[in-house]
Amino acid sequence: MAPVSLLDLVSTLPATDGWGPPPSTETTLDGVPYAPYSKADKLGRMADWTEGKDRERGGRQQYGNRNYRDQQIYGAGQTNNPFAIQVAEEEATFSVVDNTRTSARGRGFGRGGGTVFRGRGQRGAATQRGGRGTFQRVGGGRGGQGGYDSRGGRGGRGGRRFGYRDDKPQRNRDASIQVKPDWTLLEEIDFARLTKLSLDTPDGDDIDSYGFLYFYDRSYDKQPGTKTSERKLQVLERAAYNVTTSSDPIIQELAEKEEGTIFATDSILSMLMCAPRSVYSWDLVITRQGDKVFIDKREGSTLDMVTVNENAADAPLELSEGNKDTINSPGALMMEATHINNVFPIQVVVESETAKREMPNEHPFYNPAEETDPAASKAYKYRRFDLSLAQDEEPMHLIVRTELDAVLKNNISGEDQFLTIKALNEFDSKAPGSGGALDWRSKLASQRGAVVATEMKNNSCKLARWTVQSILAKADMMKLGFVSRINPRNPNDHMILGVLGYKPRDFAAQMNLNLANGWGIVRTIVDMVLKMGDGKYVLVKDPNKNVLRLYSVPVDTFEEEEAAPIKGDDAVEE
Structure with missing residues (x-):
C-alpha cells in the first residue's frame, strides 16, 4: 500500500469557514516538503498564525518580547529557498562540548558573583555583619566580594533573599x-488607628515657674568633630529629681x-504622644478621681x-538572643545613655551664683537642709493646654x-532664651546594632547632615520625645550633644565631640512629627x-506588636511601690 501524506489526509476533511489558512492539496514542488525543516529550529506555539500576521503588518516580531522565546515559527531556521545547501543544516547543529568542571566562583546569585549558600540557619563569618542565626543574604557586591550595603540588602543589584519573607x-x-490575672482588658488599640487621630490644640499658657537656670557655656558650640571641640565628659555630683505626677505637690x-x-x-x-514610634514595651498608670x-x-x-537605636533595622540584640557583647546589649546601652543624659546638661552650663536665672518660685523638690549636693540647673514650668472639642459641655484642660x-x-536682642539639653551617644559604629551609623x-x-539623618x-x-518635651516647655532652642566612647570597649569613659542647636518646631518638621x-x-x-x-488603669505597649492595651x-x-516620700528620697544623684 502506497504511503499517504499528511496533506492528502487534510484534503479529505470537509471545508469549513473557520479561522486559519485554507486547506490546500497543492505542494510547491514535486517531492519537496511543504515547509523546510531544520534541527536547529525552535518550536513555539502550535498553529500560531498570529506570528506571521504580525510580521506582515510590520508589528511585533517577538511575542511578548521575552528574549526571542517564541520568535522562531516552524521553518524559520531556514531560508525561504527550499533548495538551500544541506551543509548549512549540518553546521547549524554542530556544537562544542566543554567537559571542564564549573568553578564554584561562578555560581553566584543575581548579577554579581558571590559565595555559595551553604547550610541552614548558620551564623555568618566573623567578617560578615547581619548574620543572626537565620538564612543569610549571600552574594557579591559590585566589587565581586560578598557583603551588605547600608540598606541592609545585598551589595549587588538584583540579589536574591533567602529565608521566609525576611x-x-x-x-x-x-x-x-x-x-x-485579676486585670481586666478594656481596650486594644493598634498603631494604625492611632496615626489617624488628630486634634488641633493651641499653644499652652504658663501657670507658674519654679527653680533656677544656669547660663549655657557657648564654648561647646565650636565646629563639631574637630580636636578643639572635643572634651572629656565629666561626672559631677548634683541633686536631680524625677517625681511622678501624683507625687508632685504643685x-x-x-x-x-x-x-x-x-x-x-x-x-x-x-x-x-509619640506612642506610634515606639518599639520597646512601656506602661503608664492612669488614675481617675471624679x-x-x-x-x-x-x-x-x-x-x-534613654533607649539606643530603638528604631534601627538591626536594633541591638538581647543577651537571650545570642548577643555575647554584654556592654552593647539594650539594657546596658540604656543605662549608659541615661547616665550620659544626666551628667551632660550639668557640664555644659556655667555654674555661677551671681549669673543665673531665678524663677519666680523656689525649687519645688530640693531641700537644702537634707541634701549634701547642690541642686542641678533645672526650671519647672507648669503649663496648661486646651483639649476641648466643640461638642464638649465643659472645657477639658491638661x-x-x-x-x-x-x-x-541672645546676642542680637539681648533677651534670655530657654534651652533643653539632650545627648546622643555613640557606642561602636562597627558593632552589630549600630544601625549603619557613620563614624x-x-x-x-x-x-x-548624614549623621543627624541616621540618628x-x-x-x-x-x-x-525630646522634641515634644521642648515644644511643651516652649523652649527657644534644643541643644543636642554628640557623646562617644573614648574606647569602644569601655562604656564608662566618654568624649563630647560637639553640640548642635535646633529650633524645636523646625526639628519636628524635619522628623515629620505631627x-x-x-x-x-x-x-x-x-x-x-x-x-x-473611678479607679486605676494601666496602659501597656505590647513588647512584640504595635498595639496598646488598656x-x-x-x-x-502598685501601692507598696509608690509609697515613697516626695522630698529628699526622690533625689537622683548624678
Whole structure:
C-alpha cells in the first residue's frame, strides 16, 4: 500500500469557514516538503498564525518580547529557498562540548558573583555583619566580594533573599510589666488607628515657674568633630529629681484649685504622644478621681530610661538572643545613655551664683537642709493646654509639668532664651546594632547632615520625645550633644565631640512629627478612661506588636511601690 501524506489526509476533511489558512492539496514542488525543516529550529506555539500576521503588518516580531522565546515559527531556521545547501543544516547543529568542571566562583546569585549558600540557619563569618542565626543574604557586591550595603540588602543589584519573607529573626522582647490575672482588658488599640487621630490644640499658657537656670557655656558650640571641640565628659555630683505626677505637690495644689482635668509630666506625656514610634514595651498608670485624670509612671519604670537605636533595622540584640557583647546589649546601652543624659546638661552650663536665672518660685523638690549636693540647673514650668472639642459641655484642660535645662543670652536682642539639653551617644559604629551609623569622629565635621539623618532614623522615638518635651516647655532652642566612647570597649569613659542647636518646631518638621496627632492620641485615651468609673488603669505597649492595651486594675495595685516620700528620697544623684 502506497504511503499517504499528511496533506492528502487534510484534503479529505470537509471545508469549513473557520479561522486559519485554507486547506490546500497543492505542494510547491514535486517531492519537496511543504515547509523546510531544520534541527536547529525552535518550536513555539502550535498553529500560531498570529506570528506571521504580525510580521506582515510590520508589528511585533517577538511575542511578548521575552528574549526571542517564541520568535522562531516552524521553518524559520531556514531560508525561504527550499533548495538551500544541506551543509548549512549540518553546521547549524554542530556544537562544542566543554567537559571542564564549573568553578564554584561562578555560581553566584543575581548579577554579581558571590559565595555559595551553604547550610541552614548558620551564623555568618566573623567578617560578615547581619548574620543572626537565620538564612543569610549571600552574594557579591559590585566589587565581586560578598557583603551588605547600608540598606541592609545585598551589595549587588538584583540579589536574591533567602529565608521566609525576611532574613531577620522574630524578636521576642519582654513586656515592661507583668499582666496579672485579676486585670481586666478594656481596650486594644493598634498603631494604625492611632496615626489617624488628630486634634488641633493651641499653644499652652504658663501657670507658674519654679527653680533656677544656669547660663549655657557657648564654648561647646565650636565646629563639631574637630580636636578643639572635643572634651572629656565629666561626672559631677548634683541633686536631680524625677517625681511622678501624683507625687508632685504643685500638681496636687492645681488639682485642688480645679485648674485642669488631666495632669501629667512632660516625660509621660511625650511617651503617649509619640506612642506610634515606639518599639520597646512601656506602661503608664492612669488614675481617675471624679472628673480628674492623673497619668503616672510606676516606681522603677523604664519610662525615663534613654533607649539606643530603638528604631534601627538591626536594633541591638538581647543577651537571650545570642548577643555575647554584654556592654552593647539594650539594657546596658540604656543605662549608659541615661547616665550620659544626666551628667551632660550639668557640664555644659556655667555654674555661677551671681549669673543665673531665678524663677519666680523656689525649687519645688530640693531641700537644702537634707541634701549634701547642690541642686542641678533645672526650671519647672507648669503649663496648661486646651483639649476641648466643640461638642464638649465643659472645657477639658491638661496641665503638664515641663522642664528646662539652661538659659542663653541672645546676642542680637539681648533677651534670655530657654534651652533643653539632650545627648546622643555613640557606642561602636562597627558593632552589630549600630544601625549603619557613620563614624562620628571622622564624619561629624564633614557630613553633619548624614549623621543627624541616621540618628533620626535609628532613634526616631527618642528624638521625637525630646522634641515634644521642648515644644511643651516652649523652649527657644534644643541643644543636642554628640557623646562617644573614648574606647569602644569601655562604656564608662566618654568624649563630647560637639553640640548642635535646633529650633524645636523646625526639628519636628524635619522628623515629620505631627503634634496634632499626638494631642489626638492623648484625648482618645483620656476619653476611654472617662467613660469608665473611678479607679486605676494601666496602659501597656505590647513588647512584640504595635498595639496598646488598656487594663482595669485593682485600686491597691502598685501601692507598696509608690509609697515613697516626695522630698529628699526622690533625689537622683548624678
